[in-house]
Amino acid sequence: MSIVKELKDFAKNLSVIIVEDDKALNEELVGVTELFFKRVFFAYNGVEALSIYKNNNIDIVITDITMPKMDGVVLSRNLKQINPNQDIVVISAHRDIEYLVKLVDIGIKQLIYKPFDHQELLYRLLRVCEDKVLSNKMDEYKEDCSSLLNTTTVANNSIQNKKAIYKNQNRTILHLNSEMEQDIEYLLELRDDLENLVNELHYGVEVSVINGISSVLSKIYTLLSQIGATTKISVVIFELANFLESINFELLSDEQKSKLEMMEFIYDDIAKFVDLIFVKREVQDTSYLEDSLRSSLSQLKQSVFNDFLVEEEFELF
Template sequence: MSNCENILKNLSILYAEDEDSIREMLKDVLKNDFKKFITAKDGVEALSKFKESKFDIVITDIEMPKMDGLALASEIKKISKNTPVILLTAYSEKERLFKAIDVGITKYLVKPFAPDKLIDIICEIAKKELELDKKLKLNENLYYDKIKKDVFTNDGKRVHLTKKELQFLELLIKNRNRVVTLEEIENIIWSDEAFSEAALRALVKRVRQKTSKELIKNFPGVGYRLEIKK
Protein backbone atom coordinates (compact mmCIF):
# COMPACT_ATOMS: atom_id res chain seq x y z
CA MET A 1 0.00 0.00 0.00
CA SER A 2 2.94 2.37 0.64
CA ASN A 3 3.64 2.93 -3.12
CA CYS A 4 -0.01 3.81 -3.51
CA GLU A 5 -0.35 6.21 -0.59
CA ASN A 6 0.17 9.40 -2.62
CA ILE A 7 -2.31 8.25 -5.24
CA LEU A 8 -5.00 7.45 -2.63
CA LYS A 9 -4.56 10.86 -0.98
CA ASN A 10 -5.71 12.47 -4.23
CA LEU A 11 -8.81 10.31 -4.71
CA SER A 12 -12.41 11.25 -3.95
CA ILE A 13 -14.51 8.17 -3.14
CA LEU A 14 -18.29 7.74 -2.96
CA TYR A 15 -19.40 4.71 -0.92
CA ALA A 16 -23.04 3.51 -0.90
CA GLU A 17 -24.12 0.97 1.75
CA ASP A 18 -27.50 0.63 3.49
CA GLU A 19 -26.26 -1.21 6.59
CA ASP A 20 -25.32 1.55 9.04
CA SER A 21 -22.77 -0.46 11.03
CA ILE A 22 -20.84 -1.60 7.94
CA ARG A 23 -20.97 1.85 6.35
CA GLU A 24 -19.72 3.66 9.46
CA MET A 25 -17.05 1.04 10.19
CA LEU A 26 -15.58 1.26 6.69
CA LYS A 27 -15.72 5.06 6.77
CA ASP A 28 -13.86 5.17 10.09
CA VAL A 29 -11.19 2.78 8.81
CA LEU A 30 -10.64 4.38 5.40
CA LYS A 31 -11.56 8.08 5.62
CA ASN A 32 -8.00 9.25 6.38
CA ASP A 33 -6.54 7.36 3.42
CA PHE A 34 -8.34 9.48 0.82
CA LYS A 35 -8.79 13.10 -0.16
CA LYS A 36 -12.54 12.61 0.30
CA PHE A 37 -14.56 9.58 1.46
CA ILE A 38 -18.29 10.33 1.23
CA THR A 39 -20.98 7.83 2.20
CA ALA A 40 -24.61 7.31 1.21
CA LYS A 41 -27.26 5.07 2.79
CA ASP A 42 -28.94 4.03 -0.47
CA GLY A 43 -28.68 4.35 -4.24
CA VAL A 44 -30.92 7.42 -4.49
CA GLU A 45 -28.80 9.38 -2.00
CA ALA A 46 -25.60 8.19 -3.70
CA LEU A 47 -26.80 9.29 -7.15
CA SER A 48 -27.76 12.71 -5.75
CA LYS A 49 -24.29 13.14 -4.19
CA PHE A 50 -22.61 11.97 -7.41
CA LYS A 51 -24.46 14.66 -9.36
CA GLU A 52 -23.47 17.32 -6.80
CA SER A 53 -19.76 16.60 -6.60
CA LYS A 54 -16.88 15.00 -8.48
CA PHE A 55 -15.82 11.47 -7.50
CA ASP A 56 -12.98 9.41 -8.94
CA ILE A 57 -14.35 6.00 -7.91
CA VAL A 58 -17.77 4.77 -6.71
CA ILE A 59 -18.10 1.79 -4.35
CA THR A 60 -21.58 0.36 -3.91
CA ASP A 61 -23.30 -2.54 -2.21
CA ILE A 62 -25.53 -4.53 -4.59
CA GLU A 63 -28.56 -4.83 -2.27
CA MET A 64 -29.97 -1.45 -1.16
CA PRO A 65 -33.46 0.05 -0.75
CA LYS A 66 -34.90 2.64 -3.18
CA MET A 67 -32.19 1.93 -5.80
CA ASP A 68 -29.88 -1.08 -5.78
CA GLY A 69 -26.18 -1.08 -6.69
CA LEU A 70 -26.66 -2.23 -10.27
CA ALA A 71 -29.26 0.47 -10.95
CA LEU A 72 -26.99 3.06 -9.33
CA ALA A 73 -24.03 1.95 -11.45
CA SER A 74 -26.19 2.13 -14.58
CA GLU A 75 -27.25 5.72 -13.77
CA ILE A 76 -23.67 6.76 -12.99
CA LYS A 77 -22.45 5.33 -16.30
CA LYS A 78 -25.07 7.43 -18.14
CA ILE A 79 -23.61 10.55 -16.53
CA SER A 80 -19.92 9.60 -16.58
CA LYS A 81 -19.15 6.54 -18.66
CA ASN A 82 -15.55 6.16 -17.48
CA THR A 83 -16.06 6.50 -13.73
CA PRO A 84 -14.93 3.16 -12.21
CA VAL A 85 -17.55 1.37 -10.09
CA ILE A 86 -16.68 -1.33 -7.53
CA LEU A 87 -19.63 -3.59 -6.69
CA LEU A 88 -19.80 -5.19 -3.23
CA THR A 89 -21.89 -8.35 -3.19
CA ALA A 90 -22.67 -11.33 -1.02
CA TYR A 91 -23.95 -13.09 -4.13
CA SER A 92 -22.11 -15.44 -6.44
CA GLU A 93 -24.96 -16.21 -8.85
CA LYS A 94 -23.80 -16.02 -12.42
CA GLU A 95 -26.87 -14.08 -13.54
CA ARG A 96 -26.11 -11.18 -11.19
CA LEU A 97 -22.48 -11.09 -12.22
CA PHE A 98 -23.37 -11.18 -15.92
CA LYS A 99 -25.69 -8.24 -15.35
CA ALA A 100 -22.87 -6.41 -13.55
CA ILE A 101 -20.66 -6.91 -16.62
CA ASP A 102 -23.42 -5.52 -18.89
CA VAL A 103 -23.73 -2.43 -16.69
CA GLY A 104 -20.00 -1.83 -16.90
CA ILE A 105 -18.86 -2.66 -13.36
CA THR A 106 -15.07 -2.28 -13.14
CA LYS A 107 -14.57 -4.80 -10.32
CA TYR A 108 -16.67 -6.75 -7.86
CA LEU A 109 -15.76 -7.81 -4.34
CA VAL A 110 -17.57 -10.55 -2.42
CA LYS A 111 -18.57 -9.71 1.16
CA PRO A 112 -17.27 -10.04 3.81
CA PHE A 113 -13.85 -8.59 2.90
CA ALA A 114 -10.91 -6.98 4.69
CA PRO A 115 -10.55 -3.20 4.20
CA ASP A 116 -6.98 -3.80 2.95
CA LYS A 117 -8.40 -5.88 0.09
CA LEU A 118 -10.62 -2.97 -0.96
CA ILE A 119 -7.63 -0.60 -0.73
CA ASP A 120 -5.63 -2.90 -3.03
CA ILE A 121 -8.45 -2.91 -5.60
CA ILE A 122 -8.82 0.88 -5.46
CA CYS A 123 -5.07 1.27 -5.91
CA GLU A 124 -5.06 -1.11 -8.88
CA ILE A 125 -7.94 0.76 -10.54
CA ALA A 126 -6.34 4.16 -9.88
CA LYS A 127 -3.08 3.12 -11.52
CA LYS A 128 -4.65 1.31 -14.45
CA GLU A 129 -7.75 3.35 -15.27
CA LEU A 130 -7.24 6.78 -13.74
CA GLU A 131 -3.48 6.97 -14.35
CA LEU A 132 -3.13 9.21 -11.31
CA ASP A 133 0.58 8.45 -11.04
CA LYS A 134 1.32 10.06 -14.43
CA LYS A 135 1.53 13.43 -16.13
CA LEU A 136 -0.29 13.58 -19.44
CA LYS A 137 1.46 15.46 -22.22
CA LEU A 138 -1.10 17.54 -24.13
CA ASN A 139 1.30 19.00 -26.71
CA GLU A 140 4.92 20.11 -26.98
CA ASN A 141 4.30 22.98 -24.52
CA LEU A 142 1.64 21.76 -22.10
CA TYR A 143 0.91 18.86 -19.75
CA TYR A 144 -1.92 17.89 -17.41
CA ASP A 145 -0.80 16.91 -13.90
CA LYS A 146 -3.15 14.16 -12.69
CA ILE A 147 -1.96 14.50 -9.10
CA LYS A 148 -2.48 18.27 -8.88
CA LYS A 149 -5.39 18.10 -11.34
CA ASP A 150 -4.26 21.16 -13.25
CA VAL A 151 -2.63 22.22 -16.53
CA PHE A 152 0.97 23.45 -16.62
CA THR A 153 3.48 24.69 -19.17
CA ASN A 154 6.71 22.72 -19.56
CA ASP A 155 8.53 25.23 -17.38
CA GLY A 156 6.07 24.57 -14.53
CA LYS A 157 3.80 27.60 -14.84
CA ARG A 158 0.13 26.93 -14.09
CA VAL A 159 -2.36 27.70 -16.85
CA HIS A 160 -5.15 29.69 -15.17
CA LEU A 161 -8.40 27.97 -16.10
CA THR A 162 -11.72 28.65 -14.41
CA LYS A 163 -13.46 25.80 -12.57
CA LYS A 164 -15.79 25.14 -15.51
CA GLU A 165 -12.98 25.38 -18.11
CA LEU A 166 -10.89 22.87 -16.16
CA GLN A 167 -13.88 20.60 -15.63
CA PHE A 168 -14.53 20.57 -19.38
CA LEU A 169 -10.88 19.85 -20.20
CA GLU A 170 -10.74 17.06 -17.61
CA LEU A 171 -13.85 15.49 -19.15
CA LEU A 172 -12.11 15.41 -22.55
CA ILE A 173 -8.91 14.05 -20.96
CA LYS A 174 -10.73 11.20 -19.22
CA ASN A 175 -12.44 10.29 -22.51
CA ARG A 176 -9.56 11.15 -24.81
CA ASN A 177 -9.95 8.10 -27.03
CA ARG A 178 -13.40 9.12 -28.23
CA VAL A 179 -15.72 12.03 -29.00
CA VAL A 180 -17.48 13.35 -25.89
CA THR A 181 -21.06 14.02 -26.91
CA LEU A 182 -22.96 17.28 -26.41
CA GLU A 183 -25.39 15.42 -24.14
CA GLU A 184 -22.57 14.20 -21.89
CA ILE A 185 -21.10 17.70 -21.70
CA GLU A 186 -24.51 19.15 -20.82
CA ASN A 187 -25.14 16.51 -18.11
CA ILE A 188 -21.74 16.89 -16.47
CA ILE A 189 -20.61 20.49 -16.98
CA TRP A 190 -24.05 22.15 -17.00
CA SER A 191 -25.73 19.82 -14.51
CA ASP A 192 -27.00 22.65 -12.30
CA GLU A 193 -27.78 25.39 -14.85
CA ALA A 194 -29.35 26.00 -18.25
CA PHE A 195 -27.28 24.72 -21.17
CA SER A 196 -26.88 26.28 -24.61
CA GLU A 197 -24.56 25.42 -27.47
CA ALA A 198 -23.57 29.10 -27.65
CA ALA A 199 -22.34 28.95 -24.03
CA LEU A 200 -20.43 25.75 -24.83
CA ARG A 201 -18.80 27.31 -27.91
CA ALA A 202 -17.73 30.29 -25.79
CA LEU A 203 -16.26 27.92 -23.21
CA VAL A 204 -14.35 25.97 -25.86
CA LYS A 205 -13.02 29.21 -27.36
CA ARG A 206 -11.67 30.34 -23.95
CA VAL A 207 -9.99 26.97 -23.29
CA ARG A 208 -8.37 27.05 -26.75
CA GLN A 209 -7.13 30.61 -26.17
CA LYS A 210 -5.53 29.60 -22.86
CA THR A 211 -4.05 26.31 -24.11
CA SER A 212 -3.85 25.68 -27.86
CA LYS A 213 -6.18 26.14 -30.85
CA GLU A 214 -5.42 22.59 -31.99
CA LEU A 215 -6.05 20.91 -28.62
CA ILE A 216 -9.82 20.51 -28.97
CA LYS A 217 -11.46 19.23 -32.15
CA ASN A 218 -15.10 20.00 -32.88
CA PHE A 219 -17.42 17.42 -34.42
CA PRO A 220 -20.38 19.62 -35.41
CA GLY A 221 -23.67 18.48 -33.92
CA VAL A 222 -21.96 15.58 -32.14
CA GLY A 223 -19.39 16.80 -29.60
CA TYR A 224 -15.69 17.40 -28.95
CA ARG A 225 -12.51 15.35 -28.72
CA LEU A 226 -9.08 16.04 -27.30
CA GLU A 227 -6.36 16.12 -29.97
CA ILE A 228 -3.10 15.22 -28.22
CA LYS A 229 0.02 15.89 -30.26
CA LYS A 230 2.68 13.31 -29.47
Protein backbone atom coordinates in the same frame (compact mmCIF):
# COMPACT_ATOMS: atom_id res chain seq x y z
CA MET B 1 6.43 -0.60 -1.21
CA SER B 2 3.46 -1.89 0.84
CA ILE B 3 -0.17 -1.70 -0.22
CA VAL B 4 -0.91 0.86 2.50
CA LYS B 5 1.90 3.20 1.48
CA GLU B 6 1.11 2.89 -2.24
CA LEU B 7 -2.60 3.48 -1.71
CA LYS B 8 -1.89 6.50 0.47
CA ASP B 9 0.17 7.96 -2.36
CA PHE B 10 -2.27 7.24 -5.20
CA ALA B 11 -5.48 8.17 -3.33
CA LYS B 12 -4.29 11.33 -1.59
CA ASN B 13 -5.91 13.66 -4.15
CA LEU B 14 -8.97 11.53 -4.97
CA SER B 15 -12.53 11.44 -3.67
CA VAL B 16 -14.72 8.41 -2.96
CA ILE B 17 -18.31 7.68 -1.94
CA ILE B 18 -19.39 4.67 0.14
CA VAL B 19 -22.89 3.39 -0.69
CA GLU B 20 -23.93 0.70 1.80
CA ASP B 21 -27.24 0.28 3.66
CA ASP B 22 -25.64 -1.64 6.54
CA LYS B 23 -24.75 1.27 8.83
CA ALA B 24 -22.03 -0.62 10.70
CA LEU B 25 -20.28 -1.67 7.50
CA ASN B 26 -20.82 1.79 6.03
CA GLU B 27 -19.12 3.35 9.02
CA GLU B 28 -16.28 0.84 8.84
CA LEU B 29 -15.64 1.53 5.15
CA VAL B 30 -15.76 5.28 5.71
CA GLY B 31 -13.23 4.93 8.52
CA VAL B 32 -10.84 2.92 6.34
CA THR B 33 -11.10 5.14 3.25
CA GLU B 34 -10.65 8.33 5.28
CA LEU B 35 -7.10 7.14 5.99
CA PHE B 36 -6.25 7.45 2.30
CA PHE B 37 -8.66 9.62 0.29
CA LYS B 38 -8.81 13.41 0.24
CA ARG B 39 -12.63 13.47 0.45
CA VAL B 40 -15.01 10.70 1.57
CA PHE B 41 -18.81 10.78 1.09
CA PHE B 42 -21.32 8.17 2.19
CA ALA B 43 -24.93 7.18 1.50
CA TYR B 44 -27.28 4.40 2.62
CA ASN B 45 -29.09 3.80 -0.69
CA GLY B 46 -28.76 4.44 -4.41
CA VAL B 47 -31.13 7.42 -4.53
CA GLU B 48 -29.20 9.28 -1.85
CA ALA B 49 -25.89 8.36 -3.48
CA LEU B 50 -27.00 9.56 -6.92
CA SER B 51 -27.99 12.93 -5.47
CA ILE B 52 -24.62 13.34 -3.75
CA TYR B 53 -22.82 12.24 -6.90
CA LYS B 54 -24.54 14.84 -9.08
CA ASN B 55 -23.51 17.63 -6.72
CA ASN B 56 -19.90 16.65 -6.14
CA ASN B 57 -16.84 15.59 -8.07
CA ILE B 58 -16.41 11.94 -7.10
CA ASP B 59 -13.58 9.84 -8.52
CA ILE B 60 -14.48 6.40 -7.18
CA VAL B 61 -17.78 4.82 -6.13
CA ILE B 62 -17.91 1.83 -3.75
CA THR B 63 -21.40 0.37 -3.63
CA ASP B 64 -23.32 -2.59 -2.30
CA ILE B 65 -25.81 -4.36 -4.61
CA THR B 66 -28.81 -5.04 -2.37
CA MET B 67 -30.13 -1.73 -1.01
CA PRO B 68 -33.53 -0.05 -0.50
CA LYS B 69 -34.98 2.54 -2.92
CA MET B 70 -32.32 1.93 -5.60
CA ASP B 71 -29.98 -1.08 -5.68
CA GLY B 72 -26.34 -1.07 -6.72
CA VAL B 73 -26.99 -2.41 -10.22
CA VAL B 74 -29.42 0.41 -11.08
CA LEU B 75 -27.17 2.96 -9.41
CA SER B 76 -24.16 1.77 -11.40
CA ARG B 77 -26.15 1.93 -14.62
CA ASN B 78 -27.20 5.52 -13.86
CA LEU B 79 -23.63 6.53 -13.00
CA LYS B 80 -22.29 5.05 -16.22
CA GLN B 81 -24.90 7.01 -18.18
CA ILE B 82 -23.67 10.21 -16.56
CA ASN B 83 -20.00 9.29 -16.91
CA PRO B 84 -19.12 6.19 -18.97
CA ASN B 85 -15.62 6.25 -17.48
CA GLN B 86 -16.75 6.33 -13.86
CA ASP B 87 -14.75 3.94 -11.66
CA ILE B 88 -17.07 1.72 -9.62
CA VAL B 89 -16.22 -0.99 -7.09
CA VAL B 90 -19.13 -3.30 -6.24
CA ILE B 91 -19.32 -5.12 -2.90
CA SER B 92 -21.84 -7.94 -2.71
CA ALA B 93 -22.78 -11.17 -0.98
CA HIS B 94 -24.33 -12.39 -4.25
CA ARG B 95 -22.30 -14.88 -6.26
CA ASP B 96 -25.04 -15.62 -8.80
CA ILE B 97 -23.95 -15.53 -12.43
CA GLU B 98 -27.02 -13.38 -13.12
CA TYR B 99 -25.59 -10.49 -11.12
CA LEU B 100 -22.14 -10.97 -12.61
CA VAL B 101 -23.51 -10.75 -16.15
CA LYS B 102 -25.43 -7.57 -15.32
CA LEU B 103 -22.35 -5.92 -13.83
CA VAL B 104 -20.15 -6.92 -16.77
CA ASP B 105 -22.73 -5.52 -19.19
CA ILE B 106 -22.71 -2.21 -17.33
CA GLY B 107 -18.92 -2.10 -17.45
CA ILE B 108 -18.07 -2.93 -13.83
CA LYS B 109 -14.61 -4.48 -13.55
CA GLN B 110 -14.13 -4.52 -9.77
CA LEU B 111 -16.26 -6.88 -7.68
CA ILE B 112 -15.56 -7.82 -4.06
CA TYR B 113 -17.55 -10.63 -2.44
CA LYS B 114 -18.65 -10.46 1.18
CA PRO B 115 -17.24 -11.27 3.61
CA PHE B 116 -13.95 -9.66 2.62
CA ASP B 117 -10.78 -8.73 4.50
CA HIS B 118 -9.02 -5.38 4.58
CA GLN B 119 -6.15 -6.69 2.51
CA GLU B 120 -8.36 -7.52 -0.47
CA LEU B 121 -10.25 -4.23 -0.19
CA LEU B 122 -7.07 -2.16 -0.07
CA TYR B 123 -5.49 -4.06 -2.94
CA ARG B 124 -8.50 -3.52 -5.21
CA LEU B 125 -8.72 0.15 -4.23
CA LEU B 126 -5.02 0.51 -5.00
CA ARG B 127 -5.53 -0.83 -8.51
CA VAL B 128 -8.51 1.45 -9.15
CA CYS B 129 -6.69 4.51 -7.79
CA GLU B 130 -3.56 3.66 -9.73
CA ASP B 131 -5.50 3.39 -12.99
CA LYS B 132 -7.33 6.63 -12.20
CA VAL B 133 -4.14 8.58 -11.54
CA LEU B 134 -2.39 7.18 -14.61
CA SER B 135 -5.44 7.94 -16.74
CA ASN B 136 -5.45 11.52 -15.46
CA LYS B 137 -1.77 11.85 -16.29
CA MET B 138 -2.42 10.58 -19.81
CA ASP B 139 -5.22 13.13 -20.24
CA GLU B 140 -2.88 15.87 -19.04
CA TYR B 141 -0.26 14.71 -21.52
CA LYS B 142 -2.75 14.92 -24.38
CA GLU B 143 -3.84 18.38 -23.24
CA ASP B 144 -0.21 19.49 -23.16
CA CYS B 145 0.22 18.23 -26.71
CA SER B 146 -2.87 20.14 -27.79
CA SER B 147 -1.70 23.26 -25.98
CA LEU B 148 1.69 22.98 -27.64
CA LEU B 149 0.08 23.13 -31.04
CA ASN B 150 -1.68 26.37 -30.10
CA THR B 151 1.29 28.32 -28.80
CA THR B 152 2.61 31.36 -30.60
CA THR B 153 5.72 29.53 -31.75
CA VAL B 154 3.82 26.69 -33.35
CA ALA B 155 1.28 29.10 -34.77
CA ASN B 156 4.06 30.64 -36.86
CA ASN B 157 4.90 27.28 -38.40
CA SER B 158 3.22 25.79 -41.41
CA ILE B 159 0.20 23.53 -41.07
CA GLN B 160 2.39 20.65 -42.22
CA ASN B 161 4.88 21.27 -39.41
CA LYS B 162 2.10 21.37 -36.84
CA LYS B 163 0.88 17.98 -37.98
CA ALA B 164 4.43 16.64 -37.86
CA ILE B 165 4.90 17.81 -34.24
CA TYR B 166 1.61 16.27 -33.14
CA LYS B 167 2.43 13.01 -34.87
CA ASN B 168 5.88 12.99 -33.27
CA GLN B 169 4.37 13.47 -29.78
CA ASN B 170 2.11 10.44 -30.21
CA ARG B 171 4.23 8.01 -32.22
CA THR B 172 4.90 4.54 -30.85
CA ILE B 173 8.32 3.61 -29.53
CA LEU B 174 8.17 0.42 -31.62
CA HIS B 175 9.38 -0.08 -35.16
CA LEU B 176 7.82 -3.36 -36.23
CA ASN B 177 8.87 -5.28 -39.30
CA SER B 178 6.55 -7.51 -41.30
CA GLU B 179 7.50 -10.62 -39.32
CA MET B 180 6.73 -8.86 -36.02
CA GLU B 181 3.41 -7.73 -37.42
CA GLN B 182 2.49 -11.37 -37.91
CA ASP B 183 3.49 -12.15 -34.34
CA ILE B 184 1.11 -9.49 -33.05
CA GLU B 185 -1.90 -11.50 -34.20
CA TYR B 186 -0.63 -14.48 -32.21
CA LEU B 187 0.04 -12.22 -29.22
CA LEU B 188 -3.56 -10.99 -29.28
CA GLU B 189 -4.75 -14.59 -29.33
CA LEU B 190 -2.59 -15.34 -26.28
CA ARG B 191 -4.04 -12.29 -24.53
CA ASP B 192 -7.55 -13.66 -25.12
CA ASP B 193 -6.50 -17.13 -23.91
CA LEU B 194 -5.10 -15.55 -20.75
CA GLU B 195 -8.35 -13.67 -20.15
CA ASN B 196 -10.40 -16.88 -20.47
CA LEU B 197 -8.17 -18.74 -18.01
CA VAL B 198 -8.20 -15.90 -15.48
CA ASN B 199 -11.99 -15.76 -15.68
CA GLU B 200 -12.10 -19.45 -14.75
CA LEU B 201 -10.54 -18.56 -11.39
CA HIS B 202 -13.86 -17.03 -10.34
CA TYR B 203 -15.35 -20.53 -10.35
CA GLY B 204 -12.53 -22.07 -8.32
CA VAL B 205 -8.74 -21.98 -8.23
CA GLU B 206 -7.61 -25.26 -9.76
CA VAL B 207 -4.03 -26.36 -10.40
CA SER B 208 -4.85 -27.06 -14.06
CA VAL B 209 -5.98 -23.46 -14.57
CA ILE B 210 -2.87 -22.04 -12.88
CA ASN B 211 -0.66 -24.28 -15.00
CA GLY B 212 -2.53 -23.11 -18.09
CA ILE B 213 -1.96 -19.48 -17.12
CA SER B 214 1.74 -20.16 -16.56
CA SER B 215 2.00 -21.77 -19.99
CA VAL B 216 0.33 -18.83 -21.76
CA LEU B 217 2.53 -16.35 -19.89
CA SER B 218 5.63 -18.23 -21.01
CA LYS B 219 4.51 -17.90 -24.64
CA ILE B 220 3.83 -14.19 -24.19
CA TYR B 221 7.30 -13.82 -22.68
CA THR B 222 8.89 -15.55 -25.67
CA LEU B 223 7.26 -13.10 -28.08
CA LEU B 224 7.96 -9.93 -26.09
CA SER B 225 11.56 -10.89 -25.33
CA GLN B 226 12.34 -10.71 -29.05
CA ILE B 227 11.36 -7.03 -29.26
CA GLY B 228 13.91 -4.64 -27.81
CA ALA B 229 11.40 -2.15 -26.45
CA THR B 230 9.45 -4.81 -24.53
CA THR B 231 12.27 -6.91 -23.05
CA LYS B 232 11.95 -5.35 -19.58
CA ILE B 233 8.29 -6.19 -19.14
CA SER B 234 8.90 -9.63 -20.66
CA VAL B 235 11.27 -10.38 -17.77
CA VAL B 236 8.50 -9.61 -15.25
CA ILE B 237 6.11 -11.87 -17.15
CA PHE B 238 8.76 -14.61 -17.11
CA GLU B 239 9.12 -14.22 -13.33
CA LEU B 240 5.35 -14.50 -12.95
CA ALA B 241 5.19 -17.66 -15.06
CA ASN B 242 7.96 -19.25 -12.99
CA PHE B 243 6.30 -18.24 -9.73
CA LEU B 244 2.99 -19.87 -10.72
CA GLU B 245 4.75 -22.99 -11.96
CA SER B 246 6.73 -23.36 -8.72
CA ILE B 247 3.66 -23.29 -6.44
CA ASN B 248 3.00 -26.54 -4.59
CA PHE B 249 -0.80 -26.59 -4.38
CA GLU B 250 -0.83 -29.46 -1.92
CA LEU B 251 0.78 -27.20 0.68
CA LEU B 252 -1.59 -24.24 0.18
CA SER B 253 -4.62 -23.60 2.34
CA ASP B 254 -7.96 -22.71 0.73
CA GLU B 255 -7.44 -19.09 1.79
CA GLN B 256 -4.04 -18.97 0.11
CA LYS B 257 -5.45 -20.49 -3.07
CA SER B 258 -8.23 -17.89 -3.13
CA LYS B 259 -5.60 -15.13 -3.19
CA LEU B 260 -4.57 -16.32 -6.65
CA GLU B 261 -7.75 -14.70 -7.93
CA MET B 262 -5.66 -11.53 -7.84
CA MET B 263 -4.36 -12.76 -11.20
CA GLU B 264 -7.19 -10.71 -12.70
CA PHE B 265 -5.28 -7.53 -11.83
CA ILE B 266 -2.12 -8.86 -13.44
CA TYR B 267 -4.12 -9.76 -16.53
CA ASP B 268 -5.41 -6.18 -16.62
CA ASP B 269 -1.82 -4.88 -16.61
CA ILE B 270 -0.72 -7.21 -19.40
CA ALA B 271 -3.82 -6.58 -21.51
CA LYS B 272 -3.41 -2.83 -21.12
CA PHE B 273 0.24 -3.07 -22.16
CA VAL B 274 -0.58 -5.16 -25.25
CA ASP B 275 -3.44 -2.86 -26.22
CA LEU B 276 -1.47 0.38 -25.87
CA ILE B 277 1.71 -0.84 -27.54
CA PHE B 278 0.52 -3.27 -30.20
CA VAL B 279 -3.02 -2.10 -30.96
CA LYS B 280 -3.24 1.65 -30.33
CA ARG B 281 0.53 2.19 -30.62
CA GLU B 282 0.35 5.61 -29.03
CA VAL B 283 2.52 5.31 -25.92
CA GLN B 284 6.21 6.19 -25.84
CA ASP B 285 7.10 5.69 -22.16
CA THR B 286 5.88 2.31 -20.87
CA SER B 287 7.84 2.34 -17.61
CA TYR B 288 4.70 2.97 -15.54
CA LEU B 289 3.10 -0.16 -17.02
CA GLU B 290 6.19 -2.21 -16.21
CA ASP B 291 6.24 -0.83 -12.65
CA SER B 292 2.55 -1.59 -12.23
CA LEU B 293 3.00 -5.21 -13.35
CA ARG B 294 6.01 -5.73 -11.11
CA SER B 295 4.10 -4.25 -8.16
CA SER B 296 1.18 -6.59 -8.88
CA LEU B 297 3.50 -9.60 -8.97
CA SER B 298 5.04 -8.58 -5.65
CA GLN B 299 1.62 -8.13 -4.04
CA LEU B 300 0.48 -11.51 -5.39
CA LYS B 301 3.48 -13.29 -3.87
CA GLN B 302 3.05 -11.53 -0.54
CA SER B 303 -0.67 -12.23 -0.45
CA VAL B 304 -0.42 -15.93 -1.26
CA PHE B 305 2.32 -16.60 1.26
CA ASN B 306 1.13 -14.13 3.91
CA ASP B 307 4.44 -12.28 4.10
CA PHE B 308 2.88 -9.23 5.75
CA LEU B 309 -0.10 -8.24 7.85
CA VAL B 310 -2.12 -5.24 6.74
CA GLU B 311 -3.31 -4.65 10.27
CA GLU B 312 0.24 -3.89 11.43
CA GLU B 313 0.69 -1.31 8.70
CA PHE B 314 -2.24 0.74 9.96
CA GLU B 315 -0.04 1.65 12.91
CA LEU B 316 1.74 4.01 10.51
CA PHE B 317 -1.25 6.32 10.79
